[in-house]
Amino acid sequence: MEERAAYRPLADELRPETLADVVGQDHILGEDGLLRRIVAGGSIPNMLFYGPSGSGKTTVANIIARESGRTLRRLNATTSGIADIKSIISDLDTLLAPNGVLLYLDEIQYFNKKQQQSLLEFIENGRMTLIASTTENPYFYVYNAILSRCTVFEFKPVAAGDAEIAVRRAISRLETRDGVAIDVEDGAARHIASSCGGDVRKALNAVELLYSASGAPVGGRVSFTLADALGVSQRSAMRYDRDGDSHYDIVSAFQKSIRGSDPDAALHYLARLLEAGDIISPCRRLLVIAAEDVGLAYPQALAVVKACADSAVQLGLPEARIPLADAAVLLATAPKSNSAYLAIDAALDDVRAGRTGDIPRRLQNKHADGAGFEREQNYIYPHDYPSHYAPQQYLPDSIADAKYYEYGDNKAEQAAKRYWEEIKKLPPYAKGTGV
Numbered sequence: 216m217e218e219r220a221a222y223r224p225l226a227d228e229l230r231p232e233t234l235a236d237v238v239g240q241d242h243i244l245g246e247d248g249l250l251r252r253i254v255a256g257g258s259i260p261n262m263l264f265y266g267p268s269g270s271g272k273t274t275v276a277n278i279i280a281r282e283s284g285r286t287l288r289r290l291n292a293t294t295s296g297i298a299d300i301k302s303i304i305s306d307l308d309t310l311l312a313p314n315g316v317l318l319y320l321d322e323i324q325y326f327n328k329k330q331q332q333s334l335l336e337f338i339e340n341g342r343m344t345l346i347a348s349t350t351e352n353p354y355f356y357v358y359n360a361i362l363s364r365c366t367v368f369e370f371k372p373v374a375a376g377d378a379e380i381a382v383r384r385a386i387s388r389l390e391t392r393d394g395v396a397i398d399v400e401d402g403a404a405r406h407i408a409s410s411c412g413g414d415v416r417k418a419l420n421a422v423e424l425l426y427s428a429s430g431a432p433v434g435g436r437v438s439f440t441l442a443d444a445l446g447v448s449q450r451s452a453m454r455y456d457r458d459g460d461s462h463y464d465i466v467s468a469f470q471k472s473i474r475g476s477d478p479d480a481a482l483h484y485l486a487r488l489l490e491a492g493d494i495i496s497p498c499r500r501l502l503v504i505a506a507e508d509v510g511l512a513y514p515q516a517l518a519v520v521k522a523c524a525d526s527a528v529q530l531g532l533p534e535a536r537i538p539l540a541d542a543a544v545l546l547a548t549a550p551k552s553n554s555a556y557l558a559i560d561a562a563l564d565d566v567r568a569g570r571t572g573d574i575p576r577r578l579q580n581k582h583a584d585g586a587g588f589e590r591e592q593n594y595i596y597p598h599d600y601p602s603h604y605a606p607q608q609y610l611p612d613s614i615a616d617a618k619y620y621e622y623g624d625n626k627a628e629q630a631a632k633r634y635w636e637e638i639k640k641l642p643p644y645a646k647g648t649g650v
Contacts, residue, residue: 225426226419228392229385230274237271237278238381238415239373244275250368259283259317261338263357264348266370267461269414272348275370276319285317285344292325300333304343316343323347324356331361338364372413379408381415385422386439396436397426403444421447462493466500469543474508478547485536485543494535498524501542512552512625519545552623561619572611602638 231237234244234251243250253260259279264272280287288303303316323331337343345365349356353367373381382404386397407425411418424447429437465487472480488497502524505517523542527535565571577594595605608615622632 224420225385225388225423226416229381229388229419231271231278232281234275234278237274239377240271240275240370242371243368250275254279254282257283259285259344261345261365262347263323263353263362263365263367264346264370265351265353265367266348267350267372267413269411269416269418270370270373271415272370273319273321276317276346276348279346280317280319283317283344287317287319289319290321292320292322292330297330297333300330304337318343318345320345320347322349323361324349324351324353328358331358335360335364373411373415374413375405375409378411378413378415378418379404382408382418382422385419389422389426394435395432398436398438400439400441400444403439403441406441406444407447462496466496469497470500470504470508473504473543473547474551476547476551478544481543481547482540485539489532489536489539492532494527494532494539497539497543498527501539501546504546505542507556508551508553509546509549510552510555510623511628511631512550512623513627516546516549550625550627552625552628554621554623554628558620565614565617570614570617572613574611575608577607578609601641604638606639 234254237244240248242248245251250262264275266272277287286306288306290299290303303318306316318334320326320334334343334345338345345361347357347361347365353362386399386404389395390397407418407421411421421444425439425443426437428443428447429439465484469481469484469488472484485497501520502517505520509516520542523538526538530538577592579592595607597603597605599605610617622628
């Protein structure tokens with residue numbers, strides 16, 4: 216019985232052999248790209264590749280190892296430990312690694328501090344060259360001792376135009392490998408490229424799946440239809456991790472779009488959160504926006520948004536999208552004010568800096584005085600005076616002139632400002648002479 220060849224993913228078959236074959240990343244791998252010039256120079260430093268999955272980090276590391284003549288060792292931090300590092304170190308200065316070792320450490324953020332520190336001695340003396348990769352921001356997840364010894368290169372999601380080049384290469388490879396002709400309907404290749412979310416591996420997997428689903432060739436030909444392309448790539452453009460950078464980027468864009476009064480952008484980012492099944496993040500963020508960015512320009516917004524958020528949680532998806540969309544559009548189109556937000560931060564700055572002082576006697580709780588120790592308080596009860604106002608000092612003596620709140624330039628706060636200007640310019644009245 217003939218032995219069947221082991222399965223090899225199409226994405227692995229098509230892995231580029233040279234930097235010129237890598238799609239995307241022109242900012243570092245183009246004709247004048249820094250990384251390309253470093254590799255051409257032959258002196259490879261310790262490097263850290265930062266970027267999303269499928270953007271070429273592992274491919275570029277493999278090419279660098281091959282072109283530098285170094286022995287490549289690969290570890291994935293999710294499954295490796297100190298013992299694996301010691302095993303690689305034991306190969307140094309032996310016939311197994313005559314030109315030194317290039318260690319490609321994938322997902323370095325999963326190594327703890329001790330594991331990362333075990334590499335320091337060997338990457339400092341040049342016996343080991345480290346190329347680490349991470350999908351998370353290295354300045355948050357990689358320890359400074361490693362970070363300071365590495366040059367950081369950011370890999371960006373691959374643009375749809377570049378991804379389409381890889382898709383068409385894959386189609387050509389299948390034709391050559393299997394001796395078939397593939398008829399690609401207009402728009403099918405472009406859709407796969409644009410729906411992969413910048414992940415070339417995902418696009419190539421979609422091509423392979425489409426090919427597997429196309430059935431036996433008829434007359435030596437198979438067809439890739441746009442309808443099938445839509446089917447294999449549905450939801451594939453989503454790039455979302457509830458604990459990762461993508462999550463915080465989307466949430467940040469959501470709030471900034473509402474703050475910038477753009478309801479269309481707000482709905483776009485809300486849709487991305489909801490499509491990932493995340494209800495809690497937009498609920499929390501909408502409540503923050505109602506208080507921070509709309510604030511006193513429309514004080515009722517917070518109550519409305521709270522009702523929308525509660526409704527969304529009770530309804531669950533897909534119906535939750537409706538009250539959340541109501542809240543997002545309401546806040547995006549509402550007048551904006553951050554006056555209270557700025558005011559509380561200014562007050563906190565004073566408190567944290569020790570600018571406080573004793574609470575004026577007139578404001579203290581007189582019921583806390585001990586027996587025989589009651590003192591005159593001289594508190595003026597505002598409700599005994601016209602318009603329920605009587606001037607008196609409320610701040611401690613040491614910061615009596617502190618000013619935290621400034622009325623916003625919106626209709627609601629300007630109305631409040633005019634009201635109090637009229638009240639406060641009236642002469643003080645004797646107790647009980649008005650209501």
